[in-house]
Amino acid sequence: MTTVYTVDSIPGDGIGREVVPAAIRCIDEVARIEGFEVTWRERDWGSDRYLADGAMMPADGIDQLADGDGIFLGAVGQPGIPDHVTLWGLLIPIRRSFMQYVNLRPVRLLPGVEARVSGAEKLDAVVVRENVEGEYSEIGGRAYDGRPEGMAIQQSVFTHAGVSRVAEFAADLAVRRSGRLISATKSNGILHAMPFWDEVVEETVSRSGTVELESVLIDALAARVVLRPDSIDVIVASNLFGDILSDLLAAVAGSIGVAPSANLNPPREHPSMFEPVHGSAPDIAGKGIANPVGQMWAGALMLEHLGEEQAAKRLVIAFEAALADGIRTADLAGTASTLDFTEAVIERLRSAA
Amino acid sequence: MTTVYTVDSIPGDGIGREVVPAAIRCIDEVARIEGFEVTWRERDWGSDRYLADGAMMPADGIDQLADGDGIFLGAVGQPGIPDHVTLWGLLIPIRRSFMQYVNLRPVRLLPGVEARVSGAEKLDAVVVRENVEGEYSEIGGRAYDGRPEGMAIQQSVFTHAGVSRVAEFAADLAVRRSGRLISATKSNGILHAMPFWDEVVEETVSRSGTVELESVLIDALAARVVLRPDSIDVIVASNLFGDILSDLLAAVAGSIGVAPSANLNPPREHPSMFEPVHGSAPDIAGKGIANPVGQMWAGALMLEHLGEEQAAKRLVIAFEAALADGIRTADLAGTASTLDFTEAVIERLRSAA
Numbered sequence A, B: 001m002t003t004v005y006t007v008d009s010i011p012g013d014g015i016g017r018e019v020v021p022a023a024i025r026c027i028d029e030v031a032r033i034e035g036f037e038v039t040w041r042e043r044d045w046g047s048d049r050y051l052a053d054g055a056m057m058p059a060d061g062i063d064q065l066a067d068g069d070g071i072f073l074g075a076v077g078q079p080g081i082p083d084h085v086t087l088w089g090l091l092i093p094i095r096r097s098f099m100q101y102v103n104l105r106p107v108r109l110l111p112g113v114e115a116r117v118s119g120a121e122k123l124d125a126v127v128v129r130e131n132v133e134g135e136y137s138e139i140g141g142r143a144y145d146g147r148p149e150g151m152a153i154q155q156s157v158f159t160h161a162g163v164s165r166v167a168e169f170a171a172d173l174a175v176r177r178s179g180r181l182i183s184a185t186k187s188n189g190i191l192h193a194m195p196f197w198d199e200v201v202e203e204t205v206s207r208s209g210t211v212e213l214e215s216v217l218i219d220a221l222a223a224r225v226v227l228r229p230d231s232i233d234v235i236v237a238s239n240l241f242g243d244i245l246s247d248l249l250a251a252v253a254g255s256i257g258v259a260p261s262a263n264l265n266p267p268r269e270h271p272s273m274f275e276p277v278h279g280s281a282p283d284i285a286g287k288g289i290a291n292p293v294g295q296m297w298a299g300a301l302m303l304e305h306l307g308e309e310q311a312a313k314r315l316v317i318a319f320e321a322a323l324a325d326g327i328r329t330a331d332l333a334g335t336a337s338t339l340d341f342t343e344a345v346i347e348r349l350r351s352a353a
């Protein structure tokens, strides 16, 4: 008997089409070693489809993904098409339809990557980002558009259910790590939403007993990431703050090209989605020089989520070994192509098998 | 004939009470040298007053400030009193009543201060932050409070007038500097407010002809501050994004203890307010070790605003000289007290006079 997982792969746009195939080769290799299989359902969804058909994905796209075991996304976004079209036509609907309310973003200094700030040499943090509500809201609009009296109104919505479930996930994670949890807030400026966030986070975390909770204002926290990165372990943050903090932490750890992100539906009622933090990078797309580590690491998070922990570990060890051996793409000041790096990872997977 | 300026000083809480008197001594000294006078109206507004009387400032506080030439604020905030009480009882009402719609935050690597990231050695940037609208809004509230169905709603309000005037200020500043302007956005996530921000900024900046405008997503921009700080000159940002970016830039430049902020009413219909970026720092308050540079630099911005450019320059040169000579407070890994540093600045003012 062989376990077979069905995973939808959506390479998307730009370098997504280069790093997704690279990561898939590595995942197939660890699957072979560990004795399971992945059936990939490749979806040609993205900006080209939008230009041809007027939609990033088919009308029943969400339904097509619903029975899979996971979604493996590259990147979406293309010059000439507004970001809110590409993203709200594909990425955001998937996050929301499948109630992927946790966006998990580990940040670690990888071997052979140079930290940008001192104190980040031992950086090993996780951002637990709320992923379906908050500041990213469709509610709002304009009045007097195009006139001097014009204005735009944007509503943020924070629910007790939404904040408490992400806080609970973060507290559980903190228990398994350092026992410390930082909550990003701005209760001194964002007067309705953020004091509510603080209350629900406190109430939820206090139920989990042992976690030491620290609420830090987002401005001070951004500064702290730069000044004392080693003081950070698990952060729980709203949709917007988590977005900013995870890019910032990735930069402090030397590159946003290596950072992964897992969009999780923790009750496992729907498929979860795994993607790198970086975007479609149109400036380097098509050159074969993109760093596939973010996508590979996202693949490892997916394997972990599927219960294939050994396979996940193998994959991480292999790309870390390749980096440690000095095989690095241009963004990490190396000369390896996407293909060179991928071959190096596969070689290391095989020799460790 | 002597010019006499009337300035309201509000030391406020914590280290505000140590750094404001320090900066005032230096301002009085440059005034003497340059031949003008400052009449200080000291206001004992702040948290102690709140604890005694239930209000951070008198009911007619705003009126009392209205006829002055400027407001010199230390910091507000005290443990045990919620931040939204201390801030929305003093700082925010002043910003809004006096239509201080620009919050100007220069960030520069000062002599003797160590940059936190490579590439920041030549950092010399200015954040032009929108200061009276946007994400900091009183509009919103809760439903089903305290129940599992509970939620908080927060409205952001961006007006054409509000965005265009701050963009115009930033564009004018960019013209006098590098000619480059970065606008912080999140139009791919904050769907109503941020595309509106982008449109109004573009429209406004394009009118000023020569400015090269670049719109950068806030997550990518936060990363860029760390990865390529030297690529940043003038940034225009919303209230929240400007708050985050200015702390972040200050951290990259080595310390948030030295960063100043000018809350400007550019039409000069109302007094402007000058304050350091740092807060009341209760942990070190009362010890006499606070770094007064942020407050002194805020004083220099005030002198500039008053038209006393020579005096402003003298003051900046003097505190930079003290820093360059190795006189530094504990936050900059020095051993000088607030008083030591202040004496050193006054000495240098005198010997340069």
Ligand SMILES: CC(C)[C@H](C(=O)O)[C@@H](O)C(=O)O
Binding pocket: A188, A189, A219, B087, B243, B277
């Ligand atoms: C205290 C707080 C409301 C304030 C702000 O966010 O505006 C502060 O952080 C600042 O930057 O002046």
Ligand SMILES: CC(C)[C@H](C(=O)O)[C@@H](O)C(=O)O
Binding pocket: A087, A243, A277, B188, B189, B219
């Ligand atoms: C593309 C954008 C909408 C998205 C976000 O902000 O969520 C991205 O920045 C991310 O972090 O996944």
